[in-house]
Amino acid sequence: MEHFYLENISKYQSLVDALDPCPKPRISQGMPDPNMVVSVRIRPRSEDEPLPSATFPRSSQENVVDIHDLYNHPRGTPILRSNDYQVDRLFNSNSTTEEIYENLVGDLVPFAWNGGIGTLFAYGQTGSGKTFTVSRLEELVAETLMKGNLKGERDIYMTIIDLAGNAAFDLLSNRGPISLLDDSEGITQMVGAVEHPVLDMEDMRALIEQATSFRRTAPTLKNPASSRSHAICRIRIRNRADGSDGLLYLIDLAGSEGARDVAAHGADRMREARQINISLSVLKDCIRGKAQAQADSATWPKREKLGQKLPHIPFRQSALTRVLKHVFDPAGARACKTVVIACVNPSLADVGPTKNTLRFAEMLRVPGRESATTTNETSPDAKSAAIQWTNTELKEWIRANVSFEPHSDAHYITILN
């Protein structure tokens, strides 16, 4: 395929240049949920990449990205096939990790400091910039925590583990094995993982560096230093005044590779890739389920009276989501904020995986209502804005988001109004 793209670079450029610079705008799907933000980061194209960029942030509409692929038409000249994707925040190839921290991730720190659970996931194809992004974000989080500008006395503890399939390892104890066991309350404990107290910036930096050096890596076609496991950095922030704690998770997910990339590496790598893809699929269902549950939260008292159950979120189906039970459990009472950064490589050579990543990012979004009031960005005590849907709005939402037609007014009024 790469050969076909290389042969047709000038054809591709002329087709892209002839495109309408202001295509038909995407219909807004309403205000994003401030507690669940899905973003995309487009990394710069590397200098040795021979193919042009196929990933274009749309200048006429915020947070929309166009992907133009060249299709090898069997009975004619190559044609352009275009797709567009919308997310809550888009960071282009000039954006720095500092900007991403300022605009997207920084809020998670005071939120966890005040007792909430803040989670960041970096998702994307291998070589798309996940580790590049998360490792700098970890340093910026550490600087904020250690600068002393946040109010109150806290003790800070750090654990960094690595999940490969169902096996887990402590990256701060020479990659010693740890067991994931459920306690009597059904909470998955990381037995054997050491929680390190952190006193200053130097402590934190040393722990992050130690973990990076122990991360299990094996080369893939796309990235010679590819990480084949999910790295979970957990920072527990204990309030000295009342003993309560907040949690911050920074998660560098294993690279999602296409079958074409792993085929060259044999059966073990194929099995490993399959396991990674399954855990990413369960994660998608959990993030989406959680976002849906948050969007529906205002209607729960009424639903419970009608004898309805909390939505099912399949967090037990993978080791990654079991460890993150309190992020995903619909019965969990703790306030959560989640940020996803979908990382993409803009090159035409990677256009297939890039489309998969952007499709994945879009699937995580559960749009809210246009006029929904945002919650207090930093306080976990803030209650979600009460989302009161009219029946017409609800039917419009169903039409735009699911494949079947809403049937009767009465049905929706009973459940959601």
Ligand SMILES: Nc1ncnc2c1ncn2[C@@H]1O[C@H](COP(=O)(O)OP(=O)(O)OP(=O)(O)O)[C@@H](O)[C@H]1O
């Ligand atoms: N925003 C960026 N600016 C400059 N270089 C970048 C950027 N993002 C990624 N890179 C470079 O691209 C290469 C691959 O990045 P990285 O290792 O972070 O990918 P990854 O998605 O974590 O891959 P894997 O899943 O295989 O671990 C690295 O050499 C990294 O320095």
